[in-house]
Amino acid sequence: MVTLVVFHAVVAVAVPWALRWDRRLMALVAALAPAVTVLWTLRQAGTVAGGGQPAEMIEWVPELGLVPQFRLDGLAWVLLLLIGAVGALVLIYSAWYFPAPPTLGVGVLVAFAGAMTGLVLADNLLILYVFWELTTLCSYLLIGGFAPQDAQARRAANQALITTTGFGLVMLAGLIVLGQQAGTFTLSALLADPPRGPATELALVLILLGAFVKSAQMPLHAWLPSAMVAPTPVSAYLHAAAMVQAGVYLVARLAPAFADTTVWRPLVIVVGLVSLIAAGWHALWQDDLKLLLAYGTISQLGLLMVLCGAGTRTAALAGPALLLAHGLFKAPMFLAVGVVDRTYGTRLGSALHGVGRRMPCLGLAMAAAVASMAGLPPFLGFTAKEAALEAFAHPGPDLAVFTGVAAGSVLTVAYGIRFLQGAFGGDVGGTGDKPPSRRAFSPAHLRGVLTAGPRDPVPGLAWWPIAVLSAAGLLAGLIPGAWQDLIGPYADRFTAAAPYKLALWHGIGPPLAASAAILALGVGVYFTAPRALHEATGRLPTAQGGYRAALKTLFAAAHRLTRRTQVGSLPAYLAVIVATVLALPGTALVAGLAGETVPPLRSGGLTLWDDPVQAVLGLIAVTGALAAMRMHRRLSAVLLLGAVGYAMVGLFILHGAPDVALTLLVVETLTLIVLVFVLRRLPEDFPRRRRSRRLQFLSGLLGAAAGAFIASLLAVMTLSRRDPPVGPGYVAQARAEKAGNVVDAILVDLRSLDTTGEIGVLAVAAVGVTALMLAGMHQGRFERPPQDPGGGRWLAAPGPPPLGPPSVLLAITARLLIPTILVFSIYLLVAGHVQPGGGFVGGLVAGSAFVLRYLAGGMRELAAALPWHPNVLIGGGLGLALLTGAVPWAVGGAFLESAAAEWTWPLLGHVEAPSGLVFDLGVYLLVLGLVLSLLRSLGTSLEEEPDVPDASRGEAR
Amino acid sequence: MSLVLLIVIGVLFAVGFHLLLQRSLIRIVAGFVLLGHGSTLALLVAGGPAGDPPLLGRVRRGPMTDPLPQAMALTAIVITFGVTAFLLALAYRSRVFLGEDEVPDDVEDRRIAAEARRGDYDEEGGG
Structure with a gap:
């Protein structure tokens, strides 16, 4: 596992550098790194399905709990497969997408895949946090790095960085408190014996905040729609399939131990449902297809939050299954928007007309992705959604959650149809908005669309990743048993009354009826959703506004603080430092001398002089220094400085330090010469002092006080010395x-x-x-x-x-x-x-x-x-x-x-x-x-x- | 210990600090040199009373001075020389660019201090 992460790091650095002359080859070779993850994951499938948990660790700083530990279980396995598969396909797609060699883009994408792999495999809270922030940094680079000259891209990158790292720090605080409470930072040990108590609850709230922001949950989601300025492969990989799922992953990881705490369920379920419904409603009205998908992602992540955080066995089966399904349908949708955008120069639904007739295959692939998203059998999305509905189909408070999930799913169906209509609907040559049309549901019309010519080509490098991902959503839906085996060991950590299994057919019951009703209602909402209501919700305060207001407050506060503390004058800063020395150790010294709390001084240690010559030399040094201070001519000041230096030489000789004296003698001479060299090019006199007499006096006073302090400190320290010197x-x-x-x-x-x-x-x-x-x-x-x-x-x-x-x-x-x-x-x-x-x-x-x-x-x-x-x-x-x-x-x-x-x-x-x-x-x-x-x-x-x-x-x- | 040396150290530090608080870079360099002298002397004084040089194999008249502070003082002197030269180069550069060898106020800090209130939040400022 360590090798896997390191391999990504090596590829991320080496491949873009080595293959910088060919953009296609670079991206294709880089795709090998996540592809290796897929192969490795598949090889572990048997072990994981049998309940095994392969683990690795490196002893680094065990004293601090910094032990890189890695562990693979069913939950991690599913996510790892997704990261590897989507990563490899997105990199292949990048070979087509980027016009110029995307050295930075490919490198960071691979680095991101490695960081994500590490995050999912980490079995230590602190190591997990490190990888967590690494993904944030990759996201920052990928949002802003492609168009550093574009202010909007920079702003979006900053917003993503500030929001996610800010709350990442909040999460770090939570992780530390949790680790301290548990006495270990090892995740598996902590989950096996979870701590309880108020401190733990606080830690959980902090961690959940971090997870919510990472998964763009409302009301902290504003960074994700902004991040849509990034190139399509980045949006598909980071902001749909992988990075944003990290928050959900963390919730799923902690849920077995902490779902029963008082704060957990209310927080996770309320935030998840609000995001599911509000973002779904928002998605319905977006004209920019990428924004539509972004809000759709927030909505789906809300549903995932509810499932992964609910803490029941059935929900825990549904969660990872939907996690996988979401990655498999959302990533190709983004990639397809990229193709449309590249080909027709726009991604606004109102400006795209008849794309379905020009690119029927792409339209068909998207129909498959939307079908998985809407929960149509036999797609993986259907299996997951059945389990999700089953998880809450009980009387009591669960019924409210059931209603919420169902309502959100209705909106999902509606914006799914709207996405298809926006991207592929309309007639060639049409203009303006495309109103909801019944034609889309007529088989005869659709047959006509699919057989109409002429076609626009979709390049293979772009087409195959989309096709493979869309088809995977269908194929994965056909093998629910495999997912049951793999996710089962994870879900079995929750106790359950009736053992539920992921399957395509559970007989006729409330979930199936609900699924049918959701599809019907979704189509209905697509046709009848009242625009007036959308305009009303549009007037509510937005999260983006909140972010701006928070940032504005922060900048204003920083500005005020700077104005108060940074006067910009170097002498003022130095004066503050000197004054601090006088105020703290200085007063302590005076108080100690006055209160006689300093160590007793050796009596008789102080003499007037060691040698009468010392007095003469001392007089020269003191006079020279004082005179140098008062000189107006530079040269005179420098010469007096030399006099002080030579007097020092004499003092050193008298003290019994011939080496020091010899060195100073030469240094003093050289200093003098160097000074004169520079003075050649400076005016003869010092510039006139512009400072007031009072300030000048103050500076002298400060200097005198400092000199007196140092001399008396030296006397006290030397005279109170007890221990023998080391010399x-x-x-x-x-x-x-x-x-x-x-x-x-x-x-x-x-x-x-x-x-x-x-x-x-x-x-x-x-x-x-x-x-x-x-x-x-x-x-x-x-x-x-x-x-x-x-x-x-x-x-x-x-x-x-x-x-x-x-x-x-x-x-x-x-x-x-x-x-x-x-x-x-x-x-x-x-x-x-x-x-x-x-x-x-x-x-x-x-x-x-x-x-x-x-x-x-x-x-x-x-x-x-x-x-x-x-x-x-x-x-x-x-x-x-x-x-x-x-x-x-x-x-x-x-x-x-x-x-x-x-x-x-x-x-x-x-x-x-x-x-x-x-x-x-x-x-x-x-x-x-x-x-x-x-x-x-x-x-x-x-x-x-x-x-x-x-x-x-x-x-x- | 000798009172004369203590007074010399005190005066060197006092004048050194005072010069360091000036705006002319040459004065600051002078202050730095004086502080260097003061520190070197303080190192020696802190090491103990005066005595014979720390040379072995010679006729001794009294106790030997502590060699360790001398080693420190020696390198301190040479490093002071290097840093003084660096400061001088800085002073010269400042004269070439600004027309004077004075430390100016930080322009950005002054600008912020002068503004009563900054206008609208400039989002690029976050970068």
């Missing part, structure tokens, strides 16, 4: 790894997975900068310059430097220093194992060598200096680091497990190369690549003036 543990581990520099050992060895993530962030940042700066720019900017024999004396290909005039001094400095810097960077990389250094610093230092070269010689010089594109370095570095991790993995170790190679070389002596060094080399290359990438995007690309920033550009965005 010293790493010292011991580093010693075991024979590393000298503990920080580097942590980075490249002990916690190298973290470092992998961090260099990943760097790579993303570099790509982001490149994308932002070079988007829409001319590629090839970084090409090597042609060999210039008259190159400079000191540099390879000197050009105009980016900042200031050409300087020989700078060129000489660059020439002399660059090799030294590069060698030093490699020393830092290698020495990082025992000394301050490592890949980060090494890469940054190497990058600064290229920055120097760029500053001296401009972009041509930089391009000449680079052996590779920066992106190659970034990708290569990341790849190398990941490879170092993956190699121990491949040989059976853990990801990033460290190892060391040792060997003795002549002259060099004993050499030890830990795998951490290779990892560090990856970091080195990546960081170097980052710096070069920034040089390229922020440096060279900014050498030319940006495009004129005028207002029209802003609007164009």
Whole structure:
């Protein structure tokens, strides 16, 4: 069963892709997937008829009840046969129907067939829900996906999605409550030992709501008529034969356990009867044949609801039989409307005249389908309807249901005839409305229609699916015993006084008399239904109106909420975040300090300074930061920022963190350079503050409060610390790894997975900068310059430097220093194992060598200096680091497990190369690549003036 | 722990937040850099008192500082650098497209806020 579902998924993806060059072949091959379902189902027939229930399961997350369990019983068998058969035939029909290769359509149709198969076979509430929503998604794609440019189609797709998923969520809530009550999400276990109580009743109401919407029951049916904008194969499969029957299926599935609860019967029977009668009445007046069929479907689903939810054995026999019959007669009716629509360009009854004379075979097939729908013997519809009437033919409250079912069936007969008259009636060349005509009941006239020429051809790919489905309705009616055997085990879960059997002949009794009366009354209603009554009912509030009103209210509420909360100003949002930090943890801290509920602070932990120099450096940092805040010139602010950074370097050294200090030193320099690169292209001064003084003061106050909060929080947390830190543990581990520099050992060895993530962030940042700066720019900017024999004396290909005039001094400095810097960077990389250094610093230092070269010689010089594109370095570095991790993995170790190679070389002596060094080399290359990438995007690309920033550009965005 | 460091951290965060609340993107970048410094320093301070560098096999004068916060601080610095560059690119892009390196108000939000009441329900809005 799992294989069956997976097979659908594979076909849904592979076939449309592989056969996209031939629309016919694509649809025909795709039809194999549901055809396999049919074959598999038929092979299981013997087991199921014997009462067997084949089951399969996958242990996935048993703790959460997420165990994909599948089970096949009689009810599922009938539905599965229908899904497979109609699916295969609809796909064959699609091979004719779609003019362009329907890659999306065929794929989603197959996916839908798979989802439906999973839904029917699921033996777990949550798995069932997943497939349930998958069918909804398929429906959404199939309604809207064929004509995304058509507003009506989009609207219909949205309506179907919003309504069905909205109530699907309601159903999910019900399913969860039910599962919690039962203590299991396994459907079969839950049905064997059903929970009871108020919570269960509530859960059932929620589940029923979901089922009603899925089966388009009134008053929540509005999405189904709207969905008729979808192509005919979709309407035939999803909105007649398969998806809409899912709600009925769920009701039938739960009925054996829950039909006796207080809420179940009243709800199911009232909603079902209302839908049966009201939608049947509505169908009678539709001129659009698809709409007529849509309302007819709602009506039939109402009848199915009543039967499947009634909870008696006879009704439980009638329900699945009618489910099958409905699929077999409704699907070909839709397909036939598609043929008529395609051939004559309309599907309005009032515009079709004499189609019966042009396509007599199609008319005959439709007559067979309508006969099954109306319940004419010996069609399957007759057998099912006999059982349905028998189920309620008892005195008492059942009699009211009996009357309702009979009334609905009368309307069914009436709109069935109207469908035939609308699609096939009238004379060739006629115009306007076709009033009910007695001619249709005269054999002589009909013989004349069938033998009249000339004919319009019906293509084989379109004809055979219709013919097979219509004939199946007749053939299936001839073997009621088989259905009795298959549905029997399901129906036998209900207790019954008299064992009823599905059959064509039960003797003369109330059901047969009722059937005859229904046919006669139906013909009567067809001729005499008062139009005035239709116009009166047309003035009642419609479900579509209700949907629109609900949506309008929702949008208005969203609009109001947005207006209140989304002011659109980034500073305002940030201020809210900062204020929240102050309001919640901030007040808690103050209250704790005031009430002395914080842990006792270590006395003597706080000193004025660790070293007098610290005070000096601290003063520089504080002054620099405050001054940077007040500067009006951008460059001054940036330079002050640099002062703060270098003061930080000193503070780190004093604290005993040489690695951090070294890194910050290089980063600070590079940041400064990059900032200056960008400032080249920005106005000298900051724009004038447009903000009021009060707001500015408020922002300062907020910042000061936040700063004070963080400083005091840090003091409290640090001074109240009791547990020993984990850091010293790493010292011991580093010693075991024979590393000298503990920080580097942590980075490249002990916690190298973290470092992998961090260099990943760097790579993303570099790509982001490149994308932002070079988007829409001319590629090839970084090409090597042609060999210039008259190159400079000191540099390879000197050009105009980016900042200031050409300087020989700078060129000489660059020439002399660059090799030294590069060698030093490699020393830092290698020495990082025992000394301050490592890949980060090494890469940054190497990058600064290229920055120097760029500053001296401009972009041509930089391009000449680079052996590779920066992106190659970034990708290569990341790849190398990941490879170092993956190699121990491949040989059976853990990801990033460290190892060391040792060997003795002549002259060099004993050499030890830990795998951490290779990892560090990856970091080195990546960081170097980052710096070069920034040089390229922020440096060279900014050498030319940006495009004129005028207002029209802003609007164009 | 040192009071001087606490004050430095407090001031860095205060100025950083204040600059972050400005509209000029360069000021925001500056605020971000200062917040980065503050966080790095806070990491080190939270790791314990100052001491000898965490290098093995050397003559020790006192207790060693905690190496773990240093490793964190080191990567934090490099990542701050990457993100700063990204913000700068954003600022530049904003100048190219909007003519200024300022954060404008969200146009859509402003439009909604300005409307006293939206007109009829636009069904396409549901899409």
